[in-house]
Amino acid sequence: MAPGSEVSGGPVSTGAPAPRPIFAVGAVLLGAFLSSFDSRLLTIALPDLKGIHSLGFDEASWMMTATSAAQLLVAPAVAWLAMLFGLRRILIVPSLLYAVLSVLIPIVSEYSTLAFLSILRGLLLGVFVPATIMIIFRNLPMKWWLVAIGIYAARVGFSVNLGVWVVGLYVHQIGWQWLFWQDAVFAPLMALFVYLGTPREPINRALVQSGDWSGMLLLGAGMAMIYAGLDQGNRLDWLNSGTVVALLLAGAVLVACFFVNEAVVENPWAEAGVVLSRNIGLAIMCILLYSLTSLSNGMLTPNFLVAVGGLRPEQIGWLFLLYGALPMLVFTPIAVWMAGRLDSRVVIVVGFSAFFLAALLGTHLTRQWVAEDFVAIALLQSVGQSVTLIGIIVTALSNVDPRRATAFAAYIQSVRIGGAEIGSALMATWLRVREQTHSNTLGLNVTQGDPSVVEMLTQLQKGFSVHDTGLATARSVVTLSQIVQREANTLAYIDGFWFSAWCAIAALVVVACMHRAAPGPFVPK
Known part of the structure; x- marks a missing residue:
């Protein structure tokens, strides 16, 4: 594809304008926040939850894997379903059901029931982020897009940093049940914001009849299997486990069949040209590298303080709250301002440079380091998490016809969740091998x-x-x-920081290979 050309395949994504844009933005905020924050809380609190529910190591591990894989099973298809049935239909009822499940899970003790409810909760959670992205593309005026995208992008880093402090607060002060019960408040509030902020839309019966249902099933099932294989790979010793090999191989075959399906069906749901174009393909590579570089704060720092420092989440949560989460309230508006006035490639470079400096500081780690020694790393990570992802998304949107963003929305959540899992699996394996x-x-x-x-x-x-x-x-x-x-x-954690630093350098090289986008609403004059 020629430099600056736009990917314009797929059905028109725009819908009726939002009657109250401020509530639509609020729905985006809550939907994006719920997805990342809940996943982060459960990951950090898993050791406590295993003891509370008397779960074995294998039981807890597979339950968490199945819950997260369920998100990927439904997430790719949500953008298309939003166009078929309207955002109100696919967000309001799931939000209320999610609130009910969040109340029930803490009072359930039997494992099979707990696993079933958790997986069902994961399926609903997989709806929220793609659907709220579609609020941006489908119903908001374009002048609101950068603000809403900034909220969507910032929720990843904000959840990573805030989660450590919140787990310590809930588990040891307020009550562990509030890891779930908080959503009995947030989810209905999101449903209210969707009702007030999105228009009433009729069912698009023409799209129902011509829907690429096989494509949705193939991509969702394939990504869910790959996720499960990656999530269990480090625990089951990768290729030495028949289960891991079967999951990865079956998932790869299904994803390959999905791309074949998109090439031959009459009305492809997620045109493959979206990811095969130069700038968007490079942007997706940047998302994967972002998942790796951001681990220096989301995984390396807290894991070091727990594994080597012998600290608990409630003892280190202040670090990530004060120097990770709260600074993002300042850095995110700056990132939105930069994205509206600078070439998006410059924004990405600023973000990855901050990640590189944070990782470089981490390579000077010693066993005597305590939480205070990670303050500078946390601040630099906060800059990177505020800036990088919004620059990547704006770069991708600059190369997609914004009126036809369904295919892009279908891929972005799969890449985001899949990239995070690839990053976590690679880093966990790297740390284990280097420690040995x-x-x-x-x-x-x-x-x-x-x-x-x-x-x-x-x-x-x-x-x-x-x-x-x-x-x-x-x-x-x-x-x-x-x-x-x-x-x-x-020494293994030092190697982990070096790994993150080299990933940041690789990302800067990828950005250097991007072409300037053609003139458009996301390209400053």
């Missing part, structure tokens, strides 16, 4: 009879012998082993 490598390397230098080892064991034995002379020797050996593992973990 460093542990082995350090262990080679801890040999029986070595003077420094003997001296360390002697010092440890003296300390333990005060309480129990008989166990002093055994406890000193165990403690020395824990010290080696702690140092190996620290």
